Amino acid sequence: MLYAYDDNGKLSSLYQLSKQRIEQLRKEKTYFCPTCKESLQIRSGRLHTAHFAHFPSSNCERKHQGESEYHESGKWLLYQWLTHQGYDVELEFFLKETNQRPDLFFTVGDKRIAIEFQCSTIPPEIIEKRTKSLNEAGIFPLWIIGKNQYRQKGKHQLLHTTFHRSLMYYFHSNFCMYYLDVKAQTIIIADHIQGSSTTLCYANPRFYSLKSVTFPQLFTSVPYPSFSYLNIWEKSMYHLRTTYHRRVGSEELQWRQYLYLKGKHFSLIPSVCFLPVPSQSIYHVKAYMWQTRFILDHFMEKPIGDVINNEQKVRCKTINQYQANPIQEYILMLGKLGFVKKTGEGEWVKLKEIQFPTHIDQALEEDKRVMFFLRRQTNVVL
Ligand SMILES: [Zn+2]
Incomplete structure (x- = not known):
């Protein structure tokens, strides 16, 4: 040890x-x-x-x-970091009320805090269970992920698997998560997380040497970064339509099959079946898959003026108990694009038909129009 x-x-x-x-x-x-x-x-x-x-x-x-050496060194680094700030920290303190031994435990004012330094991937169910019992005991759980689970692709793309998705927080109207680089003694805060694929997310990673950052600073907000993930989003949309992959995963295959049975082809889905909803990064299903299913199962067959069913609940809760609702967000976007109209609290009716493009040029033209609209909406400077 x-x-x-x-x-x-x-x-x-x-x-x-x-x-x-x-x-x-x-x-x-x-x-x-x-x-x-x-x-x-x-x-x-x-x-x-x-x-x-x-x-x-x-x-x-x-x-x-x-325990791995990496995990132990990380715990020790965090212990020293917090102790130097004057906190009275316990390492592996046994919490009777939750029957758990979090890596670090301390109090800030009247708030009790447990830190878990997570270097190995564990099932989301375990994370959920531990988080739940800490929350119920009134203890704030801070999960910090080991740098060994951090992969960066380009400036703004990070590895984002089911494991990562289950360790997300929601502060100041955006999703974020925490990493510790033991070797560099650096905390990485990945925030403004947005997502499209099931293994990557777009984020703004910020690096802080442990010497220069305090515990409360982990939770302060920073201005929105200048990068536009809409550019990356547009590229992946283009890629989806124009690149043929012979080998695809089973989920993708099922989705294509589903479309085929409805007489549709995946390269010719409407542009509005690929909208970047804010909570996509915490939802494990790819945007174009769940949105196509929503449009085909809950929208297309309804006559104009009919109420759109938005009751579906999906499992999208952050560690700090924020319940994200991608389907509601999607309907809101459809509203802005003029396809639905709000008629009461949580009630939307269909306003306009959604057309499936019949050839690829038409689809790409429509994508451009939707992207132009989204850019104007988000006021992103390009
Ligand atoms: Zn012993």
Whole structure:
């Protein structure tokens, strides 16, 4: 393990100490396990970061826990970072009320905060369950993802899988998430997250050295970045229509099959079946797939003047309990484009038919028109 109590009861680590200093400490100090309180030995060598280990006779539960070095170093970095800011932080404190041992636990004013440093991908159900019990106990959960789960493509595209989607926050009217780069000792805040595909999102990543950022600063808002994700969105729309992929995933295949049975082709879906709704990044289904299904199942067959069913609920909740509603947002956009009209609280009626283009040039022309409209709506400077 990377940290232990010294003989003065102070939580200490050998992380990033010089070889000489470690040898000195080996002679001068005794260290104790935070869990079982037994004395520990120091291990250091060329291959491993210096750390503490139980003696062979020990029966401590932590002896075989095998946490990764990356995870342990990250926890220790966060511990030091918060301690230097004056917070009274507990590492792996056992919370009776939730029966959990969050990586770090501390209070800010009357707020109790638990930090989980998550380096390995775990199922969303587990994240949801742990988050729920912390929320119910009135403890704010801050999930920080390990840099090993961070991939950046270009300036504004990040890897975004089901795992990432389940660790999103919603602050100041935008989606964000937190990463820790242990090696660079840097916190990465990816915010203004928008999404289109199931494995990538568009975001504005900001990098802060731990030395220059405080805990409350993680939650402050920054002005909207100058990048326009609509450009990328437009490109992927063009790509969808014009590039033929022989091999596609099963979800894509099912969607194409579904369209085929309705007598439609995927390259000729209406432009309004690919609208960038704000919550797309937290929804696991690709925008053009769920929007096409919505149009075909809940819009096309209805006569003008009929009420549009918008009751569908999708699982899109952030860690801090913001319930996103992509379908409502979509109907709102259809309203702005003049296809539906609001007639009461949450009630919309069909105003105009949506036409399926009959050839590709017509589809591309229509895409341009819709994009032009969206750019005017969002006031994005290009
Ligand atoms: Zn122990």
